[in-house]
Amino acid sequence: MEDTKGNNSDKDRINICLNLERIKDIFNSLDVGVHVVDGKGITVLYNKICEEIEGISEDWIVGKDMKKLVHDGVYSESVALEVIEKGQKIAKTQKVNGRYIFSTGIPIYENGELINVVVSVMDMTSLENLKLQFNELKSVNVRMQKELDILNAIDGQNDSIISKSKEIENIKILALRIAKVDSTVLIEGESGVGKGIFSKYIHEHSNRKNGPFVKVDCSSLPESLIESELFGYEEGAFTGAKKEGKVGLIQLANEGTLFLDEIGELPLNLQVKLLNLIQDKVFQKVGGTKNISINTRIIAATNKDLYTMVEEGTFRRDLYYRLKVIPIVIPSLRERKTDIVPLVNFFLKKFNDHYNYEKIISAKAMNLLINYDWPGNVRELQNEIERLVVTSESEVISEVDVLYGDIGKTRSMDIDENKLFKENVYSYERALLEDYIYRTSDIHELSQKTGLEVSTLRKKAKKLEVDLNFQKRKNS
Numbered sequence: 001m002e003d004t005k006g007n008n009s010d011k012d013r014i015n016i017c018l019n020l021e022r023i024k025d026i027f028n029s030l031d032v033g034v035h036v037v038d039g040k041g042i043t044v045l046y047n048k049i050c051e052e053i054e055g056i057s058e059d060w061i062v063g064k065d066m067k068k069l070v071h072d073g074v075y076s077e078s079v080a081l082e083v084i085e086k087g088q089k090i091a092k093t094q095k096v097n098g099r100y101i102f103s104t105g106i107p108i109y110e111n112g113e114l115i116n117v118v119v120s121v122m123d124m125t126s127l128e129n130l131k132l133q134f135n136e137l138k139s140v141n142v143r144m145q146k147e148l149d150i151l152n153a154i155d156g157q158n159d160s161i162i163s164k165s166k167e168i169e170n171i172k173i174l175a176l177r178i179a180k181v182d183s184t185v186l187i188e189g190e191s192g193v194g195k196g197i198f199s200k201y202i203h204e205h206s207n208r209k210n211g212p213f214v215k216v217d218c219s220s221l222p223e224s225l226i227e228s229e230l231f232g233y234e235e236g237a238f239t240g241a242k243k244e245g246k247v248g249l250i251q252l253a254n255e256g257t258l259f260l261d262e263i264g265e266l267p268l269n270l271q272v273k274l275l276n277l278i279q280d281k282v283f284q285k286v287g288g289t290k291n292i293s294i295n296t297r298i299i300a301a302t303n304k305d306l307y308t309m310v311e312e313g314t315f316r317r318d319l320y321y322r323l324k325v326i327p328i329v330i331p332s333l334r335e336r337k338t339d340i341v342p343l344v345n346f347f348l349k350k351f352n353d354h355y356n357y358e359k360i361i362s363a364k365a366m367n368l369l370i371n372y373d374w375p376g377n378v379r380e381l382q383n384e385i386e387r388l389v390v391t392s393e394s395e396v397i398s399e400v401d402v403l404y405g406d407i408g409k410t411r412s413m414d415i416d417e418n419k420l421f422k423e424n425v426y427s428y429e430r431a432l433l434e435d436y437i438y439r440t441s442d443i444h445e446l447s448q449k450t451g452l453e454v455s456t457l458r459k460k461a462k463k464l465e466v467d468l469n470f471q472k473r474k475n476s
């Protein structure tokens with residue numbers, strides 16, 4: 001392009017101008033902002049998109065020095081100047097006037113000298129907003145997934161905790177929430193309500209689920225043994241101790257869950273040791289001096305009124321509050337009668353499968369089960385269904401089968417204190433005769449079983465208004 005004297009010819013100059021105009025057109029047709037500076041940082045080209053993104057006009061900026069613009073605060077920093085300084089490609093995201101701008105500066109060299117920097121400018125605001133929305137959606141998704149897990153666990157076919165009552169469903173939701181944290185839990189409730197099954201449920205839904213679940217029944221261990229069983233002992237700790245010492249149940253629960261059932265039975269001296277374990281996460285074996293660190297989650301359960309025990313001085317107040325970080329109270333079965341039918345069906349299936357039967361339960365029998373008070377709660381119900389499946393003669397478990405057990409005993413012995421003795425005798429005799437009728441197939445068998453003449457039986461049935469219908473058993 002240069003003549004022998006080193007000057008540009010006119011033709012070349014025209015070409016350069018034409019090229020510059022054409023380059024400008026090309027840059028202005030781009031969807032991306034283009035800002036070109038020379039080797040000293042003076043703006044030589046600034047396209048329309050740049051104007052839109054940065055809100056600066058081309059006329060104003062062309063010819064201006066980027067150093068001065070940064071100094072005057074028009075720009076907080078300049079990618080172009082950084083490229084000039086470092087001599088290499090630079091890319092960064094900046095926040096300008098509340099917009100996210102992604103700039104890439106590329107150095108252009110001629111004969112080893114940096115002559116231009118081309119900065120492409122992209123408005124990432126909408127992308128950044130999308131990113132924010134995406135992250136928000138992601139966290140909503142995580143939250144929903146957790147809720148879904150909870151709902152699935154409640155509805156789950158494989159769920160081991162059967163319930164229909166609001167009370168138990170709410171406890172399940174709470175149990176799933178607290179499963180993810182390590183806080184100590186105290187489960188209170190009468191014997192057989194499901195304290196054990198709930199503690200397992202918490203463990204199985206926790207991050208410790210692959211670790212051990214160790215159950216210690218504080219009431220079943222003799223006081224002399226409980227300390228060494230729980231904490232283990234060092235070799236030669238006492239006479240009769242194993243030579244190599246013993247690892248205690250607490251240590252076995254490392255990385256898992258320690259379920260302390262019947263915590264109210266724990267002797268006072270061990271309550272102190274347990275308190276230290278909860279507070280400091282360390283313990284010493286019997287006969288040992290070394291602190292052993294332990295990482296276990298403690299769930300305690302009791303059917304005693306621990307608060308009263310605290311008031312009476314038989315349970316340490318500090319331990320009580322340490323255990324009761326998350327309290328769960330499971331109501332008795334009689335306080336949530338809606339659970340009885342699903343539980344009966346669940347246990348019926350369980351024992352039918354186990355004993356290879358296909359027994360069903362009559363509506364009347366079910367009614368008796370629903371109306372009973374279940375002092376032994378779910379455990380008693382479970383045992384009762386097993387008894388019914390195993391002992392009922394026919395495929396249909398009847399009212400008579402039910403009356404044969406504890407329910408029958410309590411029902412027959414029910415005395416209404418508002419009635420006269422005579423009236424109670426009448427009701428009792430009536431219920432007794434009905435029970436015999438249910439258990440026999442005809443009047444002769446009834447006579448044989450009761451030791452009463454057929455004629456006496458007929459008179460009695462008339463007096464007591466009992467229907468001598470021996471089909472009842474089959475149909476009930």
Ligand SMILES: Nc1ncnc2c1ncn2[C@@H]1O[C@H](COP(=O)(O)OP(=O)(O)OP(=O)(O)O)[C@@H](O)[C@H]1O
Pocket residue numbers: 160161162163189190191192193194195196197198261301302303378379382
């Ligand atoms: N909601 C339930 N669904 C299914 N099985 C249950 C339910 N609640 C309790 N059970 C069963 O009833 C029996 C007694 O429950 P669990 O041992 O958990 O009661 P508990 O309150 O810990 O009793 P205890 O105080 O005597 O130790 C167990 O076999 C358990 O599996």
